[in-house]
Amino acid sequence: ANAAGLNNTTWLTDLDLYNPGPNDLTATLAFLPGATDNTGVEGVDAVIPAGQTRTFSDVVGNFLGTGGTGAIRITAPETVVAASRTFNTSEDGTFGQFIPGMAMSQAINPGGEVRLNGLAGNDSFRTNLGFANASDSSATLSVDLIAADGSVIGHIDAALQPWGWLQLNKVFQTAGTDNVEAASATVRNVSADAKVFAYASVVDASTGDPTFVSETSTGTSGSDLWVAASAHADGVGQSVWRTDLWLSNTTESEVTATIDLLEKGQDNTVPASSDIAIPAGQNLLLGDVLDTAFQFNGTAALRIALDGEATVTSRTFNQAADGTFGQFIPGMAEGTSVSEGETAILIQLRNNEQFRTNVGFVNIGSEIVVIHAEYFSSDGALLNTKDYFIKPFSYFQDGGALPGDSDIEGAFAHLTTSTAGGRFLAYASVVDNGSDDPVFMPAQVLAE
Numbered sequence: 028a029n030a031a032g033l034n035n036t037t038w039l040t041d042l043d044l045y046n047p048g049p050n051d052l053t054a055t056l057a058f059l060p061g062a063t064d065n066t067g068v069e070g071v072d073a074v075i076p077a078g079q080t081r082t083f084s085d086v087v088g089n090f091l092g093t094g095g096t097g098a099i100r101i102t103a104p105e106t107v108v109a110a111s112r113t114f115n116t117s118e119d120g121t122f123g124q125f126i127p128g129m130a131m132s133q134a135i136n137p138g139g140e141v142r143l144n145g146l147a148g149n150d151s152f153r154t155n156l157g158f159a160n161a162s163d164s165s166a167t168l169s170v171d172l173i174a175a176d177g178s179v180i181g182h183i184d185a186a187l188q189p190w191g192w193l194q195l196n197k198v199f200q201t202a203g204t205d206n207v208e209a210a211s212a213t214v215r216n217v218s219a220d221a222k223v224f225a226y227a228s229v230v231d232a233s234t235g236d237p238t239f240v241s242e243t244s245t246g247t248s249g250s251d252l253w254v255a256a257s258a259h260a261d262g263v264g265q266s267v268w269r270t271d272l273w274l275s276n277t278t279e280s281e282v283t284a285t286i287d288l289l290e291k292g293q294d295n296t297v298p299a300s301s302d303i304a305i306p307a308g309q310n311l312l313l314g315d316v317l318d319t320a321f322q323f324n325g326t327a328a329l330r331i332a333l334d335g336e337a338t339v340t341s342r343t344f345n346q347a348a349d350g351t352f353g354q355f356i357p358g359m360a361e362g363t364s365v366s367e368g369e370t371a372i373l374i375q376l377r378n379n380e381q382f383r384t385n386v387g388f389v390n391i392g393s394e395i396v397v398i399h400a401e402y403f404s405s406d407g408a409l410l411n412t413k414d415y416f417i418k419p420f421s422y423f424q425d426g427g428a429l430p431g432d433s434d435i436e437g438a439f440a441h442l443t444t445s446t447a448g449g450r451f452l453a454y455a456s457v458v459d460n461g462s463d464d465p466v467f468m469p470a471q472v473l474a475e
Contacts, residue, residue, distance in 0.1 A: 028113055029087035029094045036115040036235045040126075042086040042099070043375040045108040045439055046075040047473055052105050058087060059159065060097035065190035066163055070100070075107060078407040080374055082437035086111075098159040098192040098224075101128060106474060110375040112457075112466055115235050120381070120461025122236035122352055124228060125468050134161050134222035140215040141242040143227045144310060145273040145340040145355075148199025148207045152229055156212060157194040159224045160187035166221035168214055172202055175209035177308035187223065194228075209273060209312035229342075233350030236464055243338050244360035246331060252339045252358035254329040255389050255452050255469070256424065259317035262345070263383070263426075266463040270343045270356075272316040272329070276305040282335035287420075288321050289328040289389065295420035296393065298330075299323075305337055316341075328389045328422035331358060345463045352464035354456065359469065364391055364450040365442060371470035373455045376402070376438035378429035382457055386440065387424040389452040390417040396449035398442060402428055405437030417451065424456075442470055 028038035046052050055070035071091055075081050083090045086099065101109055109128025114121040135141055146154045160166040165188055172181035181202030187193055199207045214225040227240040246252040258268035276282045282305045287298040301320040305311055317323045331339050339358025344351040365371040376384045390396045395418055402411040410430060417423055429435050442453050453470035 028096045029085060030096050032115060038113060038115050039085045040087055040111055040113045042083040042109065042111045043080050043437055044073065044075050045080040045372065045374045046077055047108065047372065048105050049077050051076050052103055052107065054101055054103040054107050056091060057100045058091045058093055058097055059100055059190050059192050060095050061192045061194065063191065064188040068190065080405045080437045080439050082405060096194065108372055108374055108471060110468060112375065117462065120459040120464065122234055122462055122464045123466055124237040124239035125466040126239050129224055131161060131222065134224055135214065135216040136222055137216055137218050137220060140213055141225055142275070142277065142338070143212045143214065143225065143240050143242065144275045144338055145240055145342060146210040146212060146227055146229060148197065148204060148210065151232055153197045153232055154199055155194055155196045155228045155230065156198050157226050157228065158185060158187055158192070160189060160191045160221055161224060162221040163189045164220045165189060166216065166218040166223050168223065169217050171213045172198060173211040173213060174207060175310045180204050180207070209310040211275060211310055231350045234352055236350070236352045238342055238353050238355045240340070240355055243340055243357040244363070245336055245338050246333045246358065246360065247336050248334050250360065252331045252360060253389060253391060253452055254339065254341050254356055254358055255454050256326065256343060256356055256387050256422070256456070257317055257329055257341060258326045258343055259315060259323060260325050264463060266345045268343060269315045269346050270317060270341055272313040273340045274303060274305045274311045275338045276307060276309055278336050279307050280335060281305065281307055282333055282337045284337060285332040286320060287330040288323060289330055289420050289422050291326050291422050291424070292418070293421055294418045298420065326424065330420065352462055354465040354467035356467050359452055361391060364452050365444065365470065365472055366450050367444055367446060367448065370473045371442040371453055372473055373440040373442070373453065373468060373470050375457065375468065376429060376440065376455055377457055378431065378433065378435040381460055383426070383460055384429050385424050385426045385456040385458065386428040387422065387454050387456065388415055388417055389422050390420060391450050391452060392448065393419050395419065396444055396446045396451050398444050398451055400428065401441045403439050404435065410438065
């Protein structure tokens with residue numbers, strides 16, 4: 028984005044591209060604005076040196092030379108990792124949301140559907156729904172807006188032109204429902220050929236802070252979900268951190284979720300736990316979950332074991348006097364973890380006057396895992412190396428991974444483990460020092 032928004036907000040996008048390969052590559056970036064056929068849009072080439080990142084501040088205005096809102100298509104001859112932050116500006120800093128680069132394999136195929144959870148439409152929050160057509164043919168979508176009790180409270184039919192983009196703002200209020208929380212949207216691709224992407228952006232009405240919501244993993248009996256970070260604690264400066272947790276059951280039977288508290292720095296082989304019944308077809312919101320479920324003060328990861336099918340999403344936020352600033356943290360399946368022999372990447376790391384970076388890890392195994400982290404500047408120069416010894420089923424967050432006396436932008440990290448059978452989840456949380464607004468960025472495993 029490079030555009031004005033609601034309530035005097037101004038929206039911009041910063042983009043980072045990382046080239047993990049041994050040779051320089053040229054990526055082509057094309058801006059795909061809304062309400063038009065983008066078949067003939069010309070791209071702009073960007074050279075990404077081997078083993079380096081390139082940061083595009085205000086990519087729409089400064090690099091692509093245009094304005095407005097839309098999607099960005101990135102094409103490259105070899106693997107390129109993309110991460111972006113779309114934010115609005117204020118006198119106190121910025122309020123943003125992390126939007127990952129998404130591969131075609133993540134698009135909704137014709138006949139497929141996704142469910143977006145943790146939505147709201149009331150005096151405190153508004154929800155926008157967005158769609159991007161990833162093909163050269165027209166796309167048609169059918170969207171149901173779903174209340175916490177599972178009832179359909181609104182319906183939207185949406186059409187996208189080739190390579191088109193569309194965002195529908197304040198969808199619950201537009202549907203005539205203005206007091207909704209713990210809601211969902213089911214997006215069905217009823218196109219003949221087109222593949223599409225769908226997302227939600229939940230915006231705090233007071234602060235203008237957005238939270239980007241995407242499809243999350245579905246857990247089942249014997250397949251746990253993991254929330255990599257949660258909080259009921261005071262943070263740096265005046266920040267006060269809380270976590271809301273959403274549980275969504277789309278089946279016709281009640282599902283019990285057993286939530287395990289994985290405390291920071293502890294061996295959590297025998298954790299505190301809380302059983303929550305999710306009624307058939309309904310969504311549950313557990314506000315300030317660490318306090319309400321565990322009466323716990325501090326930070327922790329969460330493991331959610333299920334006796335049926337359900338999804339989990341969360342939002343960890345800074346509770347300010349005039350609203351909230353938060354980050355979307357999905358329930359992650361074990362299949363997204365980093366295993367022995369794999370390398371995971373974190374990009375768009377910052378440490379300077381405006382931003383600070385926290386890096387976090389969750390050991391999802393029953394033995395100590397040793398995680399080796401290498402932190403690099405944007406030009407590939409080594410900044411720091413660290414080894415983290417994470418106890419069984421434990422969580423750890425490092426606020427000092429990047430050197431504190433440097434002006435760092437566009438940094439990245441490589442994460443590995445040599446522990447036999449070791450598996451872990453990793454993330455970065457980049458926080459604006461002025462507003463205390465965070466964005467959560469999960470690590471991505473690099474293809475061999």
